[in-house]
Amino acid sequence: RPRPRRAQRRTVSPDMDAPPRPPRHPVTAARLTLAHASGLSASVVGAFACDPADATRAYYVAGGNVVSAPLREVGQQGFLRGHDADVTCMCVSPNGRFMATGQAGVNADVRVWDLSSGKCVHVLSEHDQGVARVAFSPDERLLVSVGVPADGKLFVWDVETGAIVANGPCEPNDTKAIEFSPVVVQGVFYTFAAAGSDVVIFGIDAASGVLGGQKCGVGHTKRHYCSAVFSSDGESLYCGSTSGDVASFGVSGCVLRALAPVCGGGALVLVNDPSEQNRFLVGGGDGTVSVYNPKRPPTVLDALDHVWKLKGSVTSISFVDGDGGKCDASGAQIVDKFVACTAEGGKYLC
Secondary structure, three states, X not given: OOOOOOOOOXXXXXXXXXXXXXXOOOOOOOOOOOOOOOOOOOOOOOOEEEEOOEEXXXXXXXXXXXXXXXXXXXXXXXXEOOOOOOEEEEEEOOOOOEEEEEEEOOOOOEEEEEOOOOEEEEEEOOOOOEEEEEEEOOOOOEEEEEEOOOOOEEEEXXXXXXXXXXXXXXXXXXXXXXXXXXXXXXXXXEEEEEEOOOEEEEXXXXXXXXXXXXXXXXXXXXXXXXXXXXXOOOOEEEEEEOOOEEEXXXXXXXXXXXXXXXXOOOEEEEEEOOOOOOOEEEEEOOOEEEEEOOOOOOOHHHHHOEEEEOOOOEEEEEEOOOOOOOEOOOOOEOOOOEEEEEOOOOEEEO
């Protein structure tokens, strides 16, 4: 049989005309500047906060950055940058002077920012696997940070110096909420609570660094708590649970007093309502924003009595202060507006 003929290779002679090759240039890296960020890390609880000192400005988490943006109009944004992983928690101090942020990953730094200058004043590098929550004391002197379960650490920091005031194991290990009592005794004795699978109330002497905690008794009631807030007098602690109810604890005895059904899908956010003393707003996993009043006896219908219905789980509620609204008889401004954010990325001015 005749063999098949191979295709002949065509060779190009150097003398033949060929298109010229473009000259080779060294590759240089282009430096991009972040100019605008749209959206937020909506799944992070507490990822949005209005500035207590400036009613026109708000802060929110976007990946590994915190965005500073005008609240009511589209304008120039600012960015707090420095984390090398996603920001997992954020807290603005009561007077709007500082902000604290924590991140995920092995470089689990806590950063403290001066909001007047936008500069990072402290990098606190004691957590190893991730930061779960951060919280400021009411006088902005102390900062508490707790790690994720794999980290299991709790630190109390001096905000001015960045030094460790006290530290210990994080209890409960799966802490989802940290909250300071508004009452400070003699300027050095502070109380704060950690809530998760249990509720633990801590006391700390900031002068000596002595830290101690007591687990709250709940009897046969079993809940997993994900939010917490103290009453204005510091005598009661209210914790929202994944079951959608709010538990009331006595601080002096660390004992469960009552349970009140409020919403469905979990009481993810629990905040003081500044328009009325000892009245709270609850952001639910079912997209509702409800009112919780511990002075009124709870009923089964409370879970259906929501004030606003939003799209997606409510992950942040922040009141807008000083916006030129109504004033009371003493001339103090009535704060009756707030911004709620949901897990679907929506921002609502209510």
